[in-house]
Amino acid sequence: MEQRTVGRSGLRVSRIGLATHTWGAHTDGDGAAVQLAAFAEAGGTLVDTSHAYAGGAAQAILGELLDAVVPREELVLSGCAGVLAPLEPPLDGLPPRPPTPDASRRTLLRQLDRTLAALGTDHLDIWNVGVWDPGTPLDEVAATLDAALSSGRVRYAGVRGYTAWQLASLAAIAPISVAQTPYSLLARGAETDVVPAAAHHGVGLIASAALAGGILTGKYRDGVPADSRGADEATAAEIRHRLDERATRVVEALVTAADGLGTSPLAVALAWIRDRPGIASMIVGARDIGQLTGVMAAETLELPRAIAAALDDVSARTE
Incomplete structure (x- = not known):
């Protein structure tokens, strides 16, 4: 797997990163071990983790697999901090609190130490x-x-989900090397401000939600699969809200391109985002090794310029 330099730093990461948000929720320890081994064998290095994933279960699983499955030094581990409750247990006798932004020194360093442990x-x-x-x-x-x-x-320090002005404000006074931002054929807003702000400050971009919650795989063309996020009560509203006419046009374009290239819509969508200016890597998750194999197929796919241009046109917002 090709390695890319992140912004103007010396950090190098695989241009596909492995998300672990399904671990401990939809993917058990054995399944996670298979994923991590296959990812590393293919040359993948960037692994995304968070204390928020599956209430901490994802990090616990990853911790068990480091060195046991893949040597720690062969991976680029990316974590985060800055949100309180319900990610942390409430005080005895008190109801759970809603998630609260907290980037105070006390909280950030406490969560960093917990992640390392x-x-x-x-x-x-x-x-x-x-x-x-x-x-x-x-x-x-x-x-x-x-x-x-x-x-x-x-x-290396970074941020997740910052707007352009937030990123620029912090990058002006702190050694920020990385910014993780939602970016896909259905979410191109970052091109207007986050991408140029990152370029100006020498910050490398890592795309998240590159498949738009699975919409860009084409799985929702004929309805909502029972095992999809669109059928999950916790995420159904978000997915269904995005299944509009523009999404339909983009997905049909992906299907047409995939048929012509002998690959999947998923691979085409990932290859498109992989080749966007400023993108160092993209974080993509999978429930099982079958899904991960499909994701990694994007690594070797080269999009013809005509297809990339057609996808640019069909996914562009007109309003």
């Missing part, structure tokens, strides 16, 4: 501030990143 490692290769917190001074966030980097517990 769960993974059984002494450092994260990428550590992201996972939320914009208007209640914490930006100088404090920057100082916290400096402290984590200086201590050796973090190799």
